[in-house]
Structure formats: structure tokens, C-alpha cells
Amino acid sequence: MKKLIQIYTGGVSGRNISTQQIAQKLGVLENSRIDGIIVGWSLEHQIYRWLRDYTKERGIELYLWFQVLSEFKGLGNFKAVESLHGKPLQSAVFDGDEEFSFYCPSHPDTCRALLNIYETYFSEIAFDGVFLDRIRFPSPGSDSNALFSCTCPYCMEKLAKTGIGTADIEEARRQIQEDMKKGAVFNIREYKDGKYSFYSGQLEAYLSARTDLITGIVKTLSEYFREKGLKVGLDLFAPFLAVFVGQDYKELSGVADFIKPMLYRHTYTPAGMQYELEGMACGRAGDMKQIVGMEDGGLTDFMEKELRTAQMLAVCDVYAGMEVHTAKGLPLVETRAVREGVELTEKMKCVGRVASWNILETSGENLLAFMEEGKRTI
Ligand SMILES: [Zn+2]
Numbered sequence: 001m002k003k004l005i006q007i008y009t010g011g012v013s014g015r016n017i018s019t020q021q022i023a024q025k026l027g028v029l030e031n032s033r034i035d036g037i038i039v040g041w042s043l044e045h046q047i048y049r050w051l052r053d054y055t056k057e058r059g060i061e062l063y064l065w066f067q068v069l070s071e072f073k074g075l076g077n078f079k080a081v082e083s084l085h086g087k088p089l090q091s092a093v094f095d096g097d098e099e100f101s102f103y104c105p106s107h108p109d110t111c112r113a114l115l116n117i118y119e120t121y122f123s124e125i126a127f128d129g130v131f132l133d134r135i136r137f138p139s140p141g142s143d144s145n146a147l148f149s150c151t152c153p154y155c156m157e158k159l160a161k162t163g164i165g166t167a168d169i170e171e172a173r174r175q176i177q178e179d180m181k182k183g184a185v186f187n188i189r190e191y192k193d194g195k196y197s198f199y200s201g202q203l204e205a206y207l208s209a210r211t212d213l214i215t216g217i218v219k220t221l222s223e224y225f226r227e228k229g230l231k232v233g234l235d236l237f238a239p240f241l242a243v244f245v246g247q248d249y250k251e252l253s254g255v256a257d258f259i260k261p262m263l264y265r266h267t268y269t270p271a272g273m274q275y276e277l278e279g280m281a282c283g284r285a286g287d288m289k290q291i292v293g294m295e296d297g298g299l300t301d302f303m304e305k306e307l308r309t310a311q312m313l314a315v316c317d318v319y320a321g322m323e324v325h326t327a328k329g330l331p332l333v334e335t336r337a338v339r340e341g342v343e344l345t346e347k348m349k350c351v352g353r354v355a356s357w358n359i360l361e362t363s364g365e366n367l368l369a370f371m372e373e374g375k376r377t378i
Contacts, residue, residue, distance in 0.1 A: 002352030003371055004036035004319060005359045011071060011097040014042035019050040021360065028364040032371035038131045040065025048125040061128040063233060068114060070102050070134045076113025078103035081137060081150035084169060089143050095327050100270065102138045105217040106154035115224060129231030135218050136237065136245035141279030147244060148173055155213055162209040172203040185284040191292045194239040194249065194309040211248035222255040231257040238263055238273050239309040240292045244280065249313035258317040260354050261310040265299035266333045267326035273299060300340050307348050319352030320345045324370055325362035338369040346373060
């Protein structure tokens with residue numbers, strides 16, 4: 001099984017991380033076989049150059065961790081996503097320098113600005129691939145209005161081609177609100193095989209059409225990078241969350257070399273499975289857990305279900321994303337928990353697994369547990 005690790009060097013302004021610090025952490029893994037390193041997204045060239053030499057010597061692939069629809073606001077002409085009636089969306093900063101304000105995927109300037117950022121700041125480094133992150137709309141876990149973005153003229157024009165207009169989105173929103181009052185969750189009828197069915201046909205059609213907007217920009221970027229001989233990996237929300245942020249596993253995996261579903265069981269932070277569910281369903285979280293089959297507690301069984309779903313939906317390799325640390329101040333991810341995740345990925349015969357999301361913040365014990373082959377006890 002392939003084992004990849006992620007190194008977060010900070011947002012565009014960096015975290016003043018030295019190559020010695022990285023070398024020291026990688027030293028823990030000297031006797032382990034690493035297949036890939038995903039690193040980003042500060043603009044500090046010396047880190048990438050040092051890692052390129054390090055990985056070349058050892059036959060390790062090096063991926064640029066590249067943010068698509070957030071984080072680079074100051075570097076390009078990006079338009080923020082618009083929600084119904086111009087309601088502003090909450091934008092959050094997380095962990096000091098991660099920035100969760102999102103821009104429109106359909107505006108022609110978005111793609112142009114992203115390619116310009118890549119060419120200006122990163123193209124000189126001989127990466128083996130790019131790992132595209134934040135390929136989504138803002139999460140309804142942080143703001144319920146996020147589900148009704150982006151409604152800018154560029155997005156509405158694309159949605160109109162599938163017969164969706166503003167009135168349909170308004171109706172979908174009204175139905176969800178009404179349902180929540182009655183005790184239903186997001187109008188969901190059923191969640192099966194990674195797909196939701198909704199009582200409201202309009203909501204189902206809208207959410208499905210909306211995924212095309214995200215697929216569109218990922219397709220364009222993927223073609224661009226592949227033409228340059230780079231591999232493409234994608235960071236995705238767990239399958240049960242995907243449709244709510246505009247991600248379609250089948251379509252996206254069709255334009256990628258691998259996908260990494262973020263099957264985070266412990267971290268109560270963005271992309272954490274429980275964090276996102278409780279954020280979006282609020283008072284109805286218990287009902288939604290029942291619908292998707294999430295048990296309270298360790299979430300290892302739920303990870304297994306979601307991993308199986310990802311494997312079933314994807315048409316490319318699936319590397320399970322498992323967290324080996326969490327944000328400061330939250331309960332630590334224990335080594336026992338890392339081991340459980342490792343055993344699960346081995347049992348499920350995953351093509352790969354990814355130590356997320358920053359090995360610089362985890363313990364040597366957790367890293368070594370991540371690299372070990374599972375004992376197949378579960
Ligand atoms: Zn838009």
C-alpha cells in the first residue's frame with residue numbers, strides 16, 4: 001500500500017519553518033518507505049527545493065498542495081461566492097493562517113488567476129504532481145446559506161442549462177427550512193451507496209447540477225497540469241458530505257490520478273466528519289447521524305462504510321485520508337487511533353493512505369504507527 005504524508009508550511013506568508021525542522025521530522029521515518037510527500041502552500045521556494053532534492057534521492061514523489069477556491073485571495077482577482085439575495089457568507093480563519101473564504105468556480109478570472117499563481121510561484125519547482133484542495137463550495141457546516149452559493153450570473157448561466165433558476169434554489173431552501181422545523185433533516189429521504197435521495201425533486205436537481213460547477217473547474221485545471229506531465233490528486237470531503245459542497249466522486253475521480261477522501265474520525269475541525277455533520281444539521285444532528293449511519297464514539301465503523309463507498313464510486317485510485325494530529329487545544333489523536341485507521345485501510349485493501357494534514361504537528365509514535373503495516377485484527 002502506498003503511504004503519503006502531508007506537510008503544511010503555512011498560508012501564503014509561511015510559518016517560518018526551516019528545512020532543518022522538516023529534516024528532523026522526516027528523520028523519524030528514515031527506515032520507513034514513504035511513497036509521496038504533499039507539501040504546501042507557502043511561497044517559500046527554499047522548502048520546495050530542499051524537498052525536491054530529498055525526495056529525488058530517495059525515489060519519493062513530490063506533490064504541490066495547491067488550493068483552488070480559497071487561500072490565494074491576495075494573489076489574484078478572485079470574486080467571492082455569492083449566496084441567495086446577496087446574503088454574506090461567514091468566512092472563517094482556522095489554525096491561525098488557514099483561510100476559509102471561498103471564490104466563485106465559474107467566473108473566468110478564477111481559473112486565469114489560479115494558473116497565473118501556479119506559473120508565477122510554483123512552476124519552477126519540478127514537482128511530480130499537484131494535489132488540489134478546496135475544490136468545493138463553502139461548507140454548510142459553517143454557514144447554512146453556503147448551500148445556496150454561488151448564485152452569481154456566471155454560475156446561474158451554467159445552472160440554467162440544466163433547467164435550474166433562482167426560483168428553484170429559493171424553493172429548495174424553503175423546503176429545507178420547513179422540514180427542519182418539522183423534524184426532518186435537509187429534506188433527505190435516504191442515503192444509500194454514497195447517494196442521497198431527497199423528498200424535493202427541485203433540491204435533488206439543484207444539488208446535482210451544482211456539482212457540475214466544481215467538476216468544470218477541476219477538469220480544466222487537471223487538463224492543464226496533466227499536459228505538463230504532472231499527476232493530479234484531489235482532496236475530497238467524505239462521500240456523505242460531498243454533495244453538500246458540490247463534489248461528485250464519480251466525475252471528479254474521472255479526471256484525477258488519485259483521490260483522497262478526508263475520513264477524519266477524531267479532529268473536530270473543518271473536514272472532520274462529525275464536525276461537519278453537527279455543524280450543518282445543528283439540532284437535528286442525531287437524526288442525520290441515523291440517516292447516514294454514523295455511530296457516536298470512535299467513528300471507525302463509519303470510516304469503513306465511507307471508505308467502501310469512496311472505493312465503489314471512484315474510477316481512479318483511492319488513498320484514504322486519515323488524520324494523525326488535530327488543531328492545538330483539542331484532544332490529541334492517540335497512537336491507538338492511528339493504528340486502528342491503518343488496520344482498516346489494510347483490511348479494505350486501499351491503494352494508498354495519506355497522513356493528514358501536517359506531519360510537523362504530530363508525534364513520532366503516531367508517524368511510525370501510520371507507516372506500519374496493519375496487523376489485520378479487525
Ligand atoms: Zn459564481
